Amino acid sequence: MTKYISALGLDVGRKRLGVAGCDRTGLIATGITTVERTSFEQDVQEIRNIVNERQVEVLIVGLPYSMDGTLGFQARQIQKFATRLAKALQLPIEYVDERLTSFQAEQLIIAENRSPSRNKGLIDRKAAALILQQWLDIRRANALSSVVPVEY
Template structure:
């Protein structure tokens, strides 16, 4: 099983999610308040070492038409710098609507999204990582099925 870290990279915060040992369930584990690149890397390094992370899964905010806009290119630049600094491979996941979904989850829990921005970032990171885990599981299942025939 692979240990992956899901990241929701924002200008002010980085939502961080990890997966359980089985690789089935993603949960939000931290929200890093962005300070400097060096401090962000330091905080992520601690999490990477604690969890023996092997890959970064980064949410890429595509535009609704599927193109890469300004924000997505900004995320790619930061993601490349982080992956290099942490010496880890990375994979992108289409994160359109994950922050919206995270806000809806909070509303369902009767919590105010405007008061829980750090929690939204964590939940968004968990949604990003969960999408990646589900996709990997579906791909491994379909390749296992293909082998049987």
């Protein structure tokens, strides 16, 4: 029997938070909204509303590793924010390497014949969905690899 999951993917930026959710089976991630950042308290309240509505069990946050695999200034800032957010929401947090997700999101928007410069919020939502989808795929692959084959 499959355990249902409700995870929230976050693409954390200085101006906006891209937010994505998944279906209860944990197969497909989709962008939900973009939160325009104002204050930490307001950011928490907006995310809390989504968490309560979707019965979220875990936060998945994209961490922008440097191309050499180290954590730079921006990644450490995101970790600080995410740690405070997870504590405020009383939820566990997991990180996903988000290198190039914003670029991938921009390419998806261009493929839809839209202008990336006019759709920053959409880029953030799509990036959050890519982050969450990566986590879901890894989780599913790990679950499948832990299945012991039965010999007949």
